[in-house]
Amino acid sequence: MIKFTTFGLLFFLALSIPVGIVLFLLAFGIDTFYSPFPLMRGLGQVVWSSSNSATLIAIPFFVLLGEILVRCGVATRTYAALNKWVSWLPGGLIHANIATATLFSATSGSSVATAATVATVAMPQAEKLNYDPRLFSGAIAAGGTLGILIPPSINLIVYGFLTESSIPQLFLAGLLPGILMALGFMLATVILCMIKPSLGGPRQLYSISEKLSSLGDLLPILGLFGVIVGTIYAGWATPTEAAAVGVAMALVIAAQQRALNMELLLQSLRGAIRTTSMVMLVVVGAYVLNYVLTAAGVSRALQTLLRGLDMTPLATLFVIILIYIVLGFFIETLSLMVATIPIIVPIIVDLGYDKIWFGILMIILVEMALITPPVGLNLYVVQSARKSGKFSDVMVGCIPYALIMLLMVGMLIVVPQLALYLPSTL
Numbered sequence: 001m002i003k004f005t006t007f008g009l010l011f012f013l014a015l016s017i018p019v020g021i022v023l024f025l026l027a028f029g030i031d032t033f034y035s036p037f038p039l040m041r042g043l044g045q046v047v048w049s050s051s052n053s054a055t056l057i058a059i060p061f062f063v064l065l066g067e068i069l070v071r072c073g074v075a076t077r078t079y080a081a082l083n084k085w086v087s088w089l090p091g092g093l094i095h096a097n098i099a100t101a102t103l104f105s106a107t108s109g110s111s112v113a114t115a116a117t118v119a120t121v122a123m124p125q126a127e128k129l130n131y132d133p134r135l136f137s138g139a140i141a142a143g144g145t146l147g148i149l150i151p152p153s154i155n156l157i158v159y160g161f162l163t164e165s166s167i168p169q170l171f172l173a174g175l176l177p178g179i180l181m182a183l184g185f186m187l188a189t190v191i192l193c194m195i196k197p198s199l200g201g202p203r204q205l206y207s208i209s210e211k212l213s214s215l216g217d218l219l220p221i222l223g224l225f226g227v228i229v230g231t232i233y234a235g236w237a238t239p240t241e242a243a244a245v246g247v248a249m250a251l252v253i254a255a256q257q258r259a260l261n262m263e264l265l266l267q268s269l270r271g272a273i274r275t276t277s278m279v280m281l282v283v284v285g286a287y288v289l290n291y292v293l294t295a296a297g298v299s300r301a302l303q304t305l306l307r308g309l310d311m312t313p314l315a316t317l318f319v320i321i322l323i324y325i326v327l328g329f330f331i332e333t334l335s336l337m338v339a340t341i342p343i344i345v346p347i348i349v350d351l352g353y354d355k356i357w358f359g360i361l362m363i364i365l366v367e368m369a370l371i372t373p374p375v376g377l378n379l380y381v382v383q384s385a386r387k388s389g390k391f392s393d394v395m396v397g398c399i400p401y402a403l404i405m406l407l408m409v410g411m412l413i414v415v416p417q418l419a420l421y422l423p424s425t426l
Contacts, residue, residue: 014043020287021281021285023282023285023286023289023338023339024288024289027285027289027291030388035077036057040100041260045281049203054240055161055239055240056161056283057243058238058240058242059154059155059158059276059280060240060245060272060276061243061247062157062246063154063272063275064250064268065246067268067271068247068251068253068254068264068268068292069253070116070117071268072250072254072259072260072264073208073257073259074119074221074253074257075100075118075120075121077217077257078100078104078217078218078221079096079100079118079121080204080214081217082099083096083204083217084204084207084214085208086099086150086151086186087203088204088205088206089186089203090189090190090193090200090203091135091186091190091192091199091200092129092202092204092247093122093126093129093136094139094189094193094200095130095186096134097123097136097139097140098139098142098143098182098185099119099123099182099186100118100122100143100191101114101140101143101144101146101147102146102150102178102179102182103151103218103222103225104117104118104147105144105146105147105150106150106151106220106224106229111147111370111377111378112144112147112370112378112381113147114146115378116380116385118140118383119381120270122136122140123140123385123386125199126201129202130145130199130201131200132199132200132201132396133199133386133389133397134394134396135189135193135199135200135397135400136194136197136201136397137383137393138371138396138399139189139397140382141370141371141378141379141381141382141394141398141401141405142185142371142398142401142405143182144370144378144381144382145370146178146182146367146377148181148367148370149174149177149360149363150260151170151175151178151229151232152171152239152246153170153171153174154279155333155337155363156171156359157170157239158338159363162283162341162342163341163355164347165220165339165355165359166423167239167424168232168423168425169237169327169356169426170238170359170360171229171232172233172423172425173359173360173419173422173423176419176421177360177408177418180408180418181404183406184404184408185189185401185404188401189400192400196274207353220256223249224246224250224253227245227249228243229242229245232426234426272390279334282334282338285338286337286338286341286342289338289339313351313352313353316351317348317351317413320344320347320348323340324340324362324369327340328366328368328372329369330371332369332377333366336366336369337362341362344362345358356419356420357412357416357419360419361413361419364408364409364412365409367405368405369404371398371401372398372402373394373395376395379391379394379395379398382394392397
Protein backbone atom coordinates (compact mmCIF):
# COMPACT_ATOMS: atom_id res chain seq x y z
CA MET A 1 0.00 0.00 0.00
CA ILE A 2 2.87 2.38 0.79
CA LYS A 3 4.44 1.64 -2.60
CA PHE A 4 1.08 2.17 -4.28
CA THR A 5 0.70 5.58 -2.63
CA THR A 6 4.26 6.72 -3.41
CA PHE A 7 4.47 5.53 -7.01
CA GLY A 8 0.88 6.56 -7.68
CA LEU A 9 1.62 10.09 -6.51
CA LEU A 10 4.77 10.40 -8.64
CA PHE A 11 3.09 8.78 -11.67
CA PHE A 12 0.05 11.06 -11.68
CA LEU A 13 2.16 14.18 -11.04
CA ALA A 14 4.42 13.20 -13.96
CA LEU A 15 1.30 13.22 -16.16
CA SER A 16 0.73 16.87 -15.12
CA ILE A 17 -2.60 16.05 -13.49
CA PRO A 18 -3.59 18.77 -10.98
CA VAL A 19 -2.44 17.89 -7.49
CA GLY A 20 -5.89 18.12 -5.93
CA ILE A 21 -7.25 15.59 -8.45
CA VAL A 22 -4.24 13.31 -7.84
CA LEU A 23 -5.02 13.18 -4.12
CA PHE A 24 -8.63 12.19 -4.80
CA LEU A 25 -7.49 9.51 -7.28
CA LEU A 26 -5.08 8.04 -4.75
CA ALA A 27 -7.78 8.00 -2.07
CA PHE A 28 -10.16 6.22 -4.47
CA GLY A 29 -7.47 3.69 -5.46
CA ILE A 30 -6.51 2.86 -1.87
CA ASP A 31 -10.15 2.56 -0.87
CA THR A 32 -10.86 0.24 -3.82
CA PHE A 33 -7.89 -2.11 -3.50
CA TYR A 34 -6.74 -1.94 0.12
CA SER A 35 -9.46 -0.74 2.45
CA PRO A 36 -11.30 -3.49 4.38
CA PHE A 37 -14.60 -1.65 3.94
CA PRO A 38 -15.84 0.92 1.37
CA LEU A 39 -15.11 4.44 2.57
CA MET A 40 -15.98 6.43 -0.52
CA ARG A 41 -19.71 6.11 0.15
CA GLY A 42 -19.23 8.74 2.80
CA LEU A 43 -17.10 10.94 0.55
CA GLY A 44 -19.61 13.78 0.54
CA GLN A 45 -19.61 13.99 4.31
CA VAL A 46 -15.80 13.89 4.45
CA VAL A 47 -15.48 16.67 1.86
CA TRP A 48 -18.09 18.78 3.66
CA SER A 49 -16.55 18.34 7.10
CA SER A 50 -13.06 19.16 5.77
CA SER A 51 -14.14 22.36 4.01
CA ASN A 52 -16.66 23.52 6.63
CA SER A 53 -14.02 25.07 8.90
CA ALA A 54 -13.73 28.64 10.13
CA THR A 55 -9.95 28.20 10.21
CA LEU A 56 -9.78 27.81 6.43
CA ILE A 57 -11.56 31.13 5.88
CA ALA A 58 -8.27 32.76 6.87
CA ILE A 59 -6.70 31.51 3.63
CA PRO A 60 -8.71 33.66 1.15
CA PHE A 61 -8.37 36.66 3.48
CA PHE A 62 -4.57 36.40 3.67
CA VAL A 63 -4.34 35.77 -0.08
CA LEU A 64 -6.49 38.84 -0.78
CA LEU A 65 -4.36 40.87 1.65
CA GLY A 66 -1.23 40.00 -0.29
CA GLU A 67 -2.89 40.70 -3.65
CA ILE A 68 -3.92 44.20 -2.56
CA LEU A 69 -0.46 45.05 -1.22
CA VAL A 70 1.26 43.79 -4.38
CA ARG A 71 -0.88 46.04 -6.57
CA CYS A 72 -0.97 49.25 -4.52
CA GLY A 73 2.75 50.05 -4.71
CA VAL A 74 3.69 49.39 -1.09
CA ALA A 75 6.52 47.05 -2.11
CA THR A 76 8.29 49.73 -4.16
CA ARG A 77 8.25 52.22 -1.28
CA THR A 78 9.30 49.55 1.22
CA TYR A 79 12.26 48.55 -0.96
CA ALA A 80 13.43 52.16 -1.34
CA ALA A 81 13.16 52.76 2.41
CA LEU A 82 14.99 49.59 3.43
CA ASN A 83 17.69 50.32 0.88
CA LYS A 84 18.60 53.43 2.88
CA TRP A 85 19.02 51.39 6.06
CA VAL A 86 20.93 48.29 4.89
CA SER A 87 22.76 49.05 1.64
CA TRP A 88 25.86 50.26 3.51
CA LEU A 89 26.71 46.61 4.26
CA PRO A 90 29.03 44.63 1.96
CA GLY A 91 26.66 43.46 -0.74
CA GLY A 92 24.75 46.72 -1.00
CA LEU A 93 21.28 46.29 -2.51
CA ILE A 94 21.34 42.53 -2.00
CA HIS A 95 20.52 43.21 1.65
CA ALA A 96 17.58 45.35 0.58
CA ASN A 97 16.31 42.34 -1.39
CA ILE A 98 16.43 40.13 1.69
CA ALA A 99 15.04 42.76 4.08
CA THR A 100 12.16 43.62 1.74
CA ALA A 101 11.33 39.95 1.23
CA THR A 102 11.35 39.46 5.01
CA LEU A 103 9.06 42.40 5.68
CA PHE A 104 6.74 41.63 2.78
CA SER A 105 6.57 37.99 3.92
CA ALA A 106 5.04 39.25 7.15
CA THR A 107 1.92 40.29 5.23
CA SER A 108 1.65 38.27 2.02
CA GLY A 109 1.72 34.69 3.38
CA SER A 110 3.00 33.43 0.01
CA SER A 111 6.58 32.77 -1.05
CA VAL A 112 5.89 33.02 -4.77
CA ALA A 113 4.08 36.35 -4.37
CA THR A 114 6.94 37.69 -2.24
CA ALA A 115 9.63 36.61 -4.72
CA ALA A 116 7.68 37.99 -7.68
CA THR A 117 7.10 41.35 -5.99
CA VAL A 118 10.70 41.87 -4.87
CA ALA A 119 12.10 40.66 -8.22
CA THR A 120 9.94 43.11 -10.14
CA VAL A 121 11.15 46.02 -7.99
CA ALA A 122 14.82 45.01 -7.63
CA MET A 123 15.92 43.55 -10.97
CA PRO A 124 16.17 46.88 -12.83
CA GLN A 125 18.56 48.08 -10.13
CA ALA A 126 20.78 45.00 -10.51
CA GLU A 127 21.27 45.54 -14.21
CA LYS A 128 21.76 49.27 -13.79
CA LEU A 129 24.41 49.01 -11.04
CA ASN A 130 26.19 45.93 -12.46
CA TYR A 131 25.61 43.49 -9.59
CA ASP A 132 26.65 39.86 -9.88
CA PRO A 133 23.50 38.30 -11.41
CA ARG A 134 23.86 35.01 -9.56
CA LEU A 135 24.02 36.23 -5.96
CA PHE A 136 21.56 39.06 -6.57
CA SER A 137 18.95 36.72 -8.10
CA GLY A 138 19.59 33.98 -5.56
CA ALA A 139 19.00 36.39 -2.66
CA ILE A 140 15.58 37.32 -4.07
CA ALA A 141 14.56 33.69 -4.64
CA ALA A 142 15.75 32.62 -1.19
CA GLY A 143 14.34 35.69 0.57
CA GLY A 144 10.98 34.99 -1.03
CA THR A 145 10.82 31.58 0.66
CA LEU A 146 10.36 33.34 4.01
CA GLY A 147 6.77 34.01 2.94
CA ILE A 148 5.69 30.57 4.15
CA LEU A 149 7.61 30.71 7.43
CA ILE A 150 7.14 34.21 8.85
CA PRO A 151 3.49 34.66 9.91
CA PRO A 152 0.92 34.94 8.53
CA SER A 153 1.62 31.85 6.42
CA ILE A 154 -0.88 30.00 4.24
CA ASN A 155 1.21 26.83 4.46
CA LEU A 156 1.22 26.96 8.26
CA ILE A 157 -2.58 27.29 8.21
CA VAL A 158 -2.79 24.21 5.99
CA TYR A 159 -0.40 22.30 8.28
CA GLY A 160 -2.36 23.31 11.36
CA PHE A 161 -5.65 22.28 9.79
CA LEU A 162 -4.41 18.86 8.65
CA THR A 163 -2.68 18.07 11.95
CA GLU A 164 -5.30 19.73 14.21
CA SER A 165 -2.62 22.04 15.62
CA SER A 166 -3.07 25.55 17.00
CA ILE A 167 -2.65 28.13 14.22
CA PRO A 168 -1.63 30.92 16.65
CA GLN A 169 1.04 28.65 18.14
CA LEU A 170 2.34 27.78 14.66
CA PHE A 171 2.48 31.46 13.71
CA LEU A 172 4.46 32.31 16.82
CA ALA A 173 6.71 29.27 16.37
CA GLY A 174 7.70 30.44 12.90
CA LEU A 175 8.50 34.02 13.89
CA LEU A 176 11.91 33.63 15.59
CA PRO A 177 13.31 31.03 13.13
CA GLY A 178 12.14 33.24 10.26
CA ILE A 179 13.93 36.29 11.61
CA LEU A 180 17.07 34.28 12.39
CA MET A 181 17.10 32.82 8.90
CA ALA A 182 16.74 36.28 7.33
CA LEU A 183 19.69 37.47 9.43
CA GLY A 184 21.57 34.33 8.36
CA PHE A 185 20.94 35.19 4.70
CA MET A 186 22.33 38.68 5.28
CA LEU A 187 25.37 37.36 7.19
CA ALA A 188 26.13 34.90 4.38
CA THR A 189 25.90 37.77 1.89
CA VAL A 190 28.30 39.90 3.94
CA ILE A 191 30.84 37.08 4.21
CA LEU A 192 30.68 36.22 0.50
CA CYS A 193 31.01 39.87 -0.55
CA MET A 194 33.93 40.44 1.81
CA ILE A 195 35.71 37.38 0.40
CA LYS A 196 34.91 38.37 -3.19
CA PRO A 197 33.87 42.05 -3.44
CA SER A 198 32.92 41.69 -7.12
CA LEU A 199 29.83 39.71 -6.08
CA GLY A 200 28.25 42.83 -4.62
CA GLY A 201 27.66 46.24 -6.04
CA PRO A 202 28.34 49.75 -4.77
CA ARG A 203 27.65 50.33 -1.10
CA GLN A 204 25.37 53.31 -0.64
CA LEU A 205 25.57 55.64 2.34
CA TYR A 206 22.66 57.77 3.52
CA SER A 207 22.44 60.41 6.21
CA ILE A 208 20.52 59.92 9.45
CA SER A 209 17.90 62.43 8.30
CA GLU A 210 17.37 60.48 5.06
CA LYS A 211 16.98 57.24 6.99
CA LEU A 212 14.55 58.75 9.45
CA SER A 213 12.48 60.31 6.68
CA SER A 214 12.12 56.88 5.06
CA LEU A 215 10.45 55.41 8.15
CA GLY A 216 7.12 56.77 6.98
CA ASP A 217 7.21 54.34 4.06
CA LEU A 218 7.82 51.43 6.44
CA LEU A 219 5.06 52.25 8.90
CA PRO A 220 2.13 50.86 6.85
CA ILE A 221 3.55 47.38 6.44
CA LEU A 222 5.01 47.30 9.97
CA GLY A 223 1.68 48.44 11.39
CA LEU A 224 -0.15 45.79 9.40
CA PHE A 225 2.15 43.06 10.69
CA GLY A 226 1.83 44.35 14.25
CA VAL A 227 -1.97 44.31 14.12
CA ILE A 228 -2.21 40.82 12.62
CA VAL A 229 0.31 39.09 14.85
CA GLY A 230 -0.35 41.29 17.89
CA THR A 231 -4.10 40.64 18.01
CA ILE A 232 -3.52 36.90 17.63
CA TYR A 233 -0.81 36.85 20.31
CA ALA A 234 -2.92 38.93 22.72
CA GLY A 235 -5.88 36.60 22.22
CA TRP A 236 -8.07 39.41 20.90
CA ALA A 237 -8.65 37.75 17.54
CA THR A 238 -8.48 34.38 15.85
CA PRO A 239 -6.26 34.07 12.75
CA THR A 240 -9.39 34.37 10.59
CA GLU A 241 -10.55 37.54 12.36
CA ALA A 242 -7.03 39.01 12.23
CA ALA A 243 -6.87 38.27 8.50
CA ALA A 244 -10.18 40.08 7.94
CA VAL A 245 -8.87 43.10 9.86
CA GLY A 246 -5.69 42.91 7.77
CA VAL A 247 -7.68 43.11 4.53
CA ALA A 248 -9.52 46.19 5.82
CA MET A 249 -6.20 47.81 6.76
CA ALA A 250 -4.73 46.93 3.36
CA LEU A 251 -7.62 48.71 1.68
CA VAL A 252 -6.95 51.77 3.86
CA ILE A 253 -3.25 51.64 2.93
CA ALA A 254 -4.15 51.38 -0.77
CA ALA A 255 -6.45 54.39 -0.41
CA GLN A 256 -3.68 56.32 1.38
CA GLN A 257 -1.33 55.49 -1.50
CA ARG A 258 -4.03 56.78 -3.89
CA ALA A 259 -4.09 53.40 -5.62
CA LEU A 260 -7.51 52.18 -4.50
CA ASN A 261 -9.88 51.90 -7.45
CA MET A 262 -12.26 49.40 -9.01
CA GLU A 263 -9.57 47.94 -11.26
CA LEU A 264 -7.31 47.18 -8.27
CA LEU A 265 -10.20 45.58 -6.39
CA LEU A 266 -11.23 43.39 -9.33
CA GLN A 267 -7.65 42.27 -10.06
CA SER A 268 -7.05 41.50 -6.38
CA LEU A 269 -10.29 39.54 -6.09
CA ARG A 270 -9.58 37.54 -9.26
CA GLY A 271 -6.07 36.70 -8.04
CA ALA A 272 -7.39 35.71 -4.60
CA ILE A 273 -10.08 33.48 -6.12
CA ARG A 274 -7.60 31.69 -8.38
CA THR A 275 -5.12 31.02 -5.58
CA THR A 276 -7.74 30.08 -2.99
CA SER A 277 -9.46 27.65 -5.36
CA MET A 278 -6.16 25.88 -6.02
CA VAL A 279 -5.24 25.72 -2.33
CA MET A 280 -8.67 24.52 -1.21
CA LEU A 281 -8.82 21.75 -3.81
CA VAL A 282 -5.46 20.48 -2.56
CA VAL A 283 -6.44 20.81 1.12
CA VAL A 284 -9.74 18.95 0.71
CA GLY A 285 -8.04 16.27 -1.40
CA ALA A 286 -5.39 15.86 1.30
CA TYR A 287 -8.05 15.57 4.00
CA VAL A 288 -9.85 12.83 2.04
CA LEU A 289 -6.57 10.98 1.43
CA ASN A 290 -5.68 11.33 5.12
CA TYR A 291 -9.05 9.84 6.06
CA VAL A 292 -8.57 6.86 3.75
CA LEU A 293 -4.93 6.27 4.74
CA THR A 294 -5.80 6.27 8.43
CA ALA A 295 -8.71 3.88 7.96
CA ALA A 296 -6.60 1.58 5.78
CA GLY A 297 -3.81 1.47 8.39
CA VAL A 298 -0.98 3.06 6.39
CA SER A 299 0.28 5.17 9.30
CA ARG A 300 0.30 2.15 11.61
CA ALA A 301 2.13 0.09 8.97
CA LEU A 302 4.82 2.77 8.61
CA GLN A 303 5.25 3.06 12.35
CA THR A 304 5.67 -0.72 12.58
CA LEU A 305 8.18 -0.64 9.72
CA LEU A 306 10.29 2.07 11.34
CA ARG A 307 10.22 0.33 14.71
CA GLY A 308 11.42 -2.82 12.97
CA LEU A 309 14.47 -0.94 11.67
CA ASP A 310 15.49 -0.42 15.32
CA MET A 311 16.64 3.17 14.77
CA THR A 312 16.79 5.87 17.42
CA PRO A 313 14.23 8.71 17.17
CA LEU A 314 17.01 11.07 16.04
CA ALA A 315 18.16 8.70 13.28
CA THR A 316 14.57 8.32 12.12
CA LEU A 317 14.21 12.10 12.06
CA PHE A 318 17.31 12.41 9.87
CA VAL A 319 15.83 9.83 7.47
CA ILE A 320 12.62 11.87 7.27
CA ILE A 321 14.61 15.06 6.65
CA LEU A 322 16.49 13.33 3.83
CA ILE A 323 13.19 12.16 2.33
CA TYR A 324 11.89 15.74 2.29
CA ILE A 325 15.09 17.06 0.69
CA VAL A 326 14.93 14.44 -2.08
CA LEU A 327 11.19 14.84 -2.70
CA GLY A 328 11.65 18.62 -2.78
CA PHE A 329 13.57 18.29 -6.03
CA PHE A 330 10.54 16.80 -7.77
CA ILE A 331 7.32 17.87 -6.02
CA GLU A 332 5.82 21.36 -5.67
CA THR A 333 5.81 22.68 -2.10
CA LEU A 334 2.14 22.60 -1.12
CA SER A 335 1.77 19.23 -2.83
CA LEU A 336 4.78 17.94 -0.89
CA MET A 337 3.21 19.04 2.37
CA VAL A 338 -0.28 17.68 1.92
CA ALA A 339 0.93 14.39 0.44
CA THR A 340 3.29 13.64 3.32
CA ILE A 341 1.63 15.16 6.40
CA PRO A 342 -0.95 12.35 6.82
CA ILE A 343 1.85 9.77 6.81
CA ILE A 344 4.81 11.52 8.44
CA VAL A 345 3.29 13.55 11.28
CA PRO A 346 1.78 10.53 13.13
CA ILE A 347 5.22 8.92 13.01
CA ILE A 348 6.86 12.09 14.36
CA VAL A 349 4.37 12.27 17.24
CA ASP A 350 4.89 8.56 17.94
CA LEU A 351 8.64 9.21 18.20
CA GLY A 352 7.98 11.78 20.92
CA TYR A 353 8.60 14.99 18.94
CA ASP A 354 6.37 18.06 19.22
CA LYS A 355 4.19 18.54 16.13
CA ILE A 356 4.34 22.34 16.41
CA TRP A 357 8.14 22.14 16.34
CA PHE A 358 8.07 19.68 13.44
CA GLY A 359 5.73 21.97 11.52
CA ILE A 360 8.39 24.69 11.49
CA LEU A 361 11.15 22.23 10.61
CA MET A 362 9.01 20.88 7.75
CA ILE A 363 8.30 24.39 6.45
CA ILE A 364 12.04 25.14 6.26
CA LEU A 365 12.60 21.91 4.30
CA VAL A 366 9.71 22.87 2.04
CA GLU A 367 11.33 26.30 1.59
CA MET A 368 14.38 24.53 0.19
CA ALA A 369 12.12 22.90 -2.40
CA LEU A 370 11.22 26.39 -3.65
CA ILE A 371 14.83 27.07 -4.67
CA THR A 372 15.97 23.64 -5.85
CA PRO A 373 15.58 22.53 -9.48
CA PRO A 374 13.80 21.24 -11.46
CA VAL A 375 10.48 22.39 -9.91
CA GLY A 376 11.61 25.19 -7.56
CA LEU A 377 8.93 27.80 -8.26
CA ASN A 378 10.89 30.77 -6.93
CA LEU A 379 13.69 30.03 -9.41
CA TYR A 380 11.29 30.43 -12.32
CA VAL A 381 9.60 33.49 -10.81
CA VAL A 382 12.91 35.32 -10.44
CA GLN A 383 14.17 34.21 -13.85
CA SER A 384 11.00 35.53 -15.48
CA ALA A 385 11.69 38.97 -13.97
CA ARG A 386 15.16 39.08 -15.53
CA LYS A 387 15.51 40.56 -18.99
CA SER A 388 18.52 38.40 -19.82
CA GLY A 389 20.83 35.77 -18.38
CA LYS A 390 20.89 32.04 -17.82
CA PHE A 391 18.50 30.13 -15.59
CA SER A 392 21.54 28.46 -14.04
CA ASP A 393 22.60 31.84 -12.59
CA VAL A 394 19.59 31.84 -10.26
CA MET A 395 20.21 28.22 -9.23
CA VAL A 396 23.88 28.83 -8.41
CA GLY A 397 23.02 32.01 -6.52
CA CYS A 398 20.65 30.08 -4.24
CA ILE A 399 23.27 27.58 -3.04
CA PRO A 400 24.65 29.60 -0.06
CA TYR A 401 21.12 30.38 1.10
CA ALA A 402 20.08 26.73 0.87
CA LEU A 403 23.02 25.93 3.15
CA ILE A 404 21.72 28.51 5.65
CA MET A 405 18.36 26.70 5.60
CA LEU A 406 20.09 23.41 6.40
CA LEU A 407 21.96 25.15 9.22
CA MET A 408 18.63 26.42 10.58
CA VAL A 409 17.26 22.86 10.52
CA GLY A 410 20.27 21.74 12.55
CA MET A 411 19.77 24.58 15.03
CA LEU A 412 16.12 23.63 15.51
CA ILE A 413 17.13 20.04 16.25
CA VAL A 414 19.76 21.10 18.76
CA VAL A 415 17.70 23.96 20.29
CA PRO A 416 13.98 23.17 19.86
CA GLN A 417 13.10 26.22 22.00
CA LEU A 418 13.89 28.44 19.02
CA ALA A 419 10.47 27.36 17.74
CA LEU A 420 8.73 26.46 20.98
CA TYR A 421 9.52 29.39 23.30
CA LEU A 422 7.02 31.93 21.91
CA PRO A 423 4.13 29.42 21.63
CA SER A 424 4.74 28.43 25.27
CA THR A 425 3.98 32.02 26.32
CA LEU A 426 0.40 31.88 24.99
